[in-house]
Amino acid sequence: MAFSLDIPPYIFEQYNKGIEIDIIAAALSHKGHTLRPLYFPLGRIPIAFQNNLVDAAMSDVGTDLMSYGGFYAEPAVVYDNVFITLKKRNLVINSPADLDNLTIISFQGAEKRYPQWLSKPFEEKRFYGISDQLTQVKLLNLERYDVVLSDRYIFKYFAKQLKYEDNIQVSRVDEHQFAEIEPQDYRPVFKSEKIRDDFNFGLKKLKESGKFQAIYDHYIE
Known part of the structure; x- marks a missing residue:
C-alpha cells in the first residue's frame, strides 16, 4: 500500500508505525491480510497506484482513481x-x-x-x-x-x-478554519473490491471494540 513519507503522528516511515498505518494494518488483519507499506512523496501516491506499483493507496490525494480500477473504502483517519x-x-x-x-x-x-x-x-x-x-x-x-x-x-x-x-x-x-472536514477526501483506495470490503469490515470491528480510539490515544497522549 502506498503511503506518504513521514507524517507524524500518523505515519512514522522508519518504524512502519503511526496512527494511520496501525489502524489500516489492524483493519486488514481481521480478514487475514498483512499490510506492507511502501513510501512515496505525497504527490506520487496516485501515480504509484495508476502504474500498478502498489495494490492500494492511503488516499487518492485529489486524483480520482476509479478509472484506474480503484475501489474506495471508508476513511481510516481524517486530517483536520x-x-x-x-x-x-x-x-x-x-x-x-x-x-x-x-x-x-x-x-x-x-x-x-x-x-x-x-x-x-x-x-x-x-x-x-x-x-x-x-x-x-x-x-x-x-x-x-x-x-x-x-x-x-x-x-x-x-x-x-x-x-x-x-x-x-x-x-x-x-x-x-477554512473548510468543513470532508472524510471522503481521505478514503483508502484498493485494486481489489474484495480486499476493500474486508478492510471496511475490519475497520467497523475496530471501532466497535474500542481499539480504533485506543490507537489514537496511544499516539496523541
Whole structure:
C-alpha cells in the first residue's frame, strides 16, 4: 500500500508505525491480510497506484482513481486541515481573497484538494508543496512563508519536536478554519473490491471494540 513519507503522528516511515498505518494494518488483519507499506512523496501516491506499483493507496490525494480500477473504502483517519499563521502577524483569513499576496506552503496536492482557495496562489507561484512537514513549521517560524496549510495535530507535533530536539521555540500561531472536514477526501483506495470490503469490515470491528480510539490515544497522549 502506498503511503506518504513521514507524517507524524500518523505515519512514522522508519518504524512502519503511526496512527494511520496501525489502524489500516489492524483493519486488514481481521480478514487475514498483512499490510506492507511502501513510501512515496505525497504527490506520487496516485501515480504509484495508476502504474500498478502498489495494490492500494492511503488516499487518492485529489486524483480520482476509479478509472484506474480503484475501489474506495471508508476513511481510516481524517486530517483536520487549517491555515496557520504567526500570531504576531495578526492575519485574518475568512475568504480566498484574504490569501492575495500571501505565500503559502503545504502538502503536495493541496491545490487539487482545495482549488477554491489555492488555485490562484498556485497559478501565481505563491504556493509551494512539500512533503517534509517539519520544514513547513521551520519556514513559517523563520517568516519565509506567510501561511502553512496543515493538519493541526501534525503542526503541533513538529512544533514540539523543534522545541525539544532542536531547542527552537516556535512563535505563537493562529489557526484559521477554512473548510468543513470532508472524510471522503481521505478514503483508502484498493485494486481489489474484495480486499476493500474486508478492510471496511475490519475497520467497523475496530471501532466497535474500542481499539480504533485506543490507537489514537496511544499516539496523541
